[in-house]
Amino acid sequence: MTHTTTRVSHGIGDPVSDAPPVPRAKLEEIFQDIQADLRYDHELNGCLNCGICTATCPAAHYYDFSPREIVQLLWTENLEGIYDVMQEKIWACAQCYTCAARCPFGNSPGGLIMLMRETAIKHNMESARNVLRPFSRVMLKLISTGNQLAPDMITRDHFPDWGPNVSKIDAPLKVLRQAIPVPTLNTTATAWEVNLKTSIELYTIWEETGVLKQLETIDENLFDVITDFMDEKREDWKDWLADQEDENDD
Numbered sequence: 226m227t228h229t230t231t232r233v234s235h236g237i238g239d240p241v242s243d244a245p246p247v248p249r250a251k252l253e254e255i256f257q258d259i260q261a262d263l264r265y266d267h268e269l270n271g272c273l274n275c276g277i278c279t280a281t282c283p284a285a286h287y288y289d290f291s292p293r294e295i296v297q298l299l300w301t302e303n304l305e306g307i308y309d310v311m312q313e314k315i316w317a318c319a320q321c322y323t324c325a326a327r328c329p330f331g332n333s334p335g336g337l338i339m340l341m342r343e344t345a346i347k348h349n350m351e352s353a354r355n356v357l358r359p360f361s362r363v364m365l366k367l368i369s370t371g372n373q374l375a376p377d378m379i380t381r382d383h384f385p386d387w388g389p390n391v392s393k394i395d396a397p398l399k400v401l402r403q404a405i406p407v408p409t410l411n412t413t414a415t416a417w418e419v420n421l422k423t424s425i426e427l428y429t430i431w432e433e434t435g436v437l438k439q440l441e442t443i444d445e446n447l448f449d450v451i452t453d454f455m456d457e458k459r460e461d462w463k464d465w466l467a468d469q470e471d472e473n474d475d
């Protein structure tokens with residue numbers, strides 16, 4: 226599914242140094258991909274350089290990161306600066322959107338950062354692969370079961386790589402989750418039983434929204450495992466439908 230805007234700059238005037246990190250044509254392509262998203266028009270309306278976004282940004286308190294800097298780079302079409310922040314800084318954002326609630330221009334710095342992240346994935350940047358690699362197990366679980374975790378899974382046995390402290394959050398989480406009136410989320414046995422039709426519908430959403438294409442870009446092996454799994458589930462779904470028709474014919 227591709228949405229485009231008319232905002233894409235042609236003939237970007239920002240000067241590029243004698244030795245850009247990648248050729249200027251590539252820098253322009255990356256920026257135009259960010260601009261081409263339908264959300265860009267809504268999320269960047271100008272920038273006063275006032276710093277309110279950075280003053281309220283939790284990530285800015287802990288990292289060398291400033292949403293003001295990132296919005297300014299986009300607003301001034303600083304191609305090299307945009308490329309540079311995509312190598313590390315954009316991944317510091319917690320996507321809390323405090324900045325969007327405060328910006329006097331109605332910008333959404335967090336939303337713009339999300340567009341830059343998606344573009345980093347599309348261009349197979351090393352920063353995107355490094356950041357997303359630890360999540361491959363989570364993605365596999367999510368796609369193959371429909372759920373990732375149930376509270377009673379968070380134990381040392383299930384997550385030996387999380388270290389001994391995982392036991393400290395075991396009991397409280399389980400109790401807290403039971404207060405939420407969604408009984409199917411309470412235990413491993415029930416949380417992982419996702420309806421087959423729901424799974425098939427999720428696959429369609431992931432395909433249509435480009436999630437799977439993004440996954441293929443950053444981790445081809447995981448993509449292959451997941452598509453095999455999806456094919457099997459789709460076959461199961463077809464068999465189930467055929468069984469239903471047979472039963473109706475009888």
Ligand code: SF4
Nearest residue numbers: 272273275276278328
């Ligand atoms: S709050 Fe808005 S106008 Fe101010 S620096 Fe941040 S993005 Fe720019």
Ligand code: SF4
Nearest residue numbers: 282319321322324335
């Ligand atoms: S969405 Fe990102 S940039 Fe905005 S306030 Fe939250 S952490 Fe900071």
